[in-house]
Amino acid sequence: MQDAALKIGNALKDLIWPRRCVICHKLVGPSADRLCPACAAAVPEPISGARRGAHYRRWVSAFWYEDKFRASMLRFKFGGCRFYAQYYGPWLARAVEERLGSDFDLLTFVAVSPLRRRRRGYDQAELLAKAAGTLLGMEPVSTLRKSNRTKPQSRTLSREARQRNIRGAFRVLCPEAVRGRRVLLIDDVLTTGATVSEASRVLLEAGAKSVDVATLAATEK
Numbered sequence: 001m002q003d004a005a006l007k008i009g010n011a012l013k014d015l016i017w018p019r020r021c022v023i024c025h026k027l028v029g030p031s032a033d034r035l036c037p038a039c040a041a042a043v044p045e046p047i048s049g050a051r052r053g054a055h056y057r058r059w060v061s062a063f064w065y066e067d068k069f070r071a072s073m074l075r076f077k078f079g080g081c082r083f084y085a086q087y088y089g090p091w092l093a094r095a096v097e098e099r100l101g102s103d104f105d106l107l108t109f110v111a112v113s114p115l116r117r118r119r120r121g122y123d124q125a126e127l128l129a130k131a132a133g134t135l136l137g138m139e140p141v142s143t144l145r146k147s148n149r150t151k152p153q154s155r156t157l158s159r160e161a162r163q164r165n166i167r168g169a170f171r172v173l174c175p176e177a178v179r180g181r182r183v184l185l186i187d188d189v190l191t192t193g194a195t196v197s198e199a200s201r202v203l204l205e206a207g208a209k210s211v212d213v214a215t216l217a218a219t220e221k
């Protein structure tokens with residue numbers, strides 16, 4: 001009886017909010033996977049390149065921040081689609097395994113400010129770290145606290161303005177959790193690298209042995 005009620009409930013939900021592909025946003029069948037066959041078959045190659053910014057060692061991203069991937073991430077970040085993280089997780093984990101290996105003993109993430117988190121209801125980088133961490137066999141630890149006073153890193157800001165804006169924005173919550181650790185730091189988008197550089201700087205200052213960065217997406221420079 002409960003099963004039947006659940007089925008009817010799900011059918012109604014599909015009728016009101018038809019299921020769409022997480023990436024391309026095309027309609028998928030009512031009980032189909034949220035990743036359409038075309039998007040599932042076309043997993044992008046991970047991206048890495050010259051370091052942007054300073055302090056961390058290497059970076060990798062699962063895809064470029066453009067077209068359908070950018071639109072998908074905007075729904076994830078600003079449209080309340082927090083469940084997208086479970087689809088992004090395997091792509092991020094694969095990028096880490098292929099390009100950075102598994103030499104890590106601490107998984108952490110670039111936290112949003114407590115104010116932003118309250119307003120949004122979730123921290124997108126934490127969700128990504130959790131989803132990827134399940135596959136990497138690591139539970140993310142919250143190590144960074146971001147000041148409420150930092151303005152968002154708008155893409156219209158110059159590289160220098162972004163560096164100034166983020167300077168001093170983070171503090172390490174528990175240096176003893178970081179000390180001597182090889183850290184894998186997760187964020188959503190890599191742009192100039194100013195944010196992950198600053199987060200890496202404070203983690204190293206707190207005693208981390210090394211920091212490597214994995215983001216879901218990267219912008220063209």
Ligand SMILES: [Zn+2]
Binds near residue numbers: 025026037040
């Ligand atoms: Zn699709």
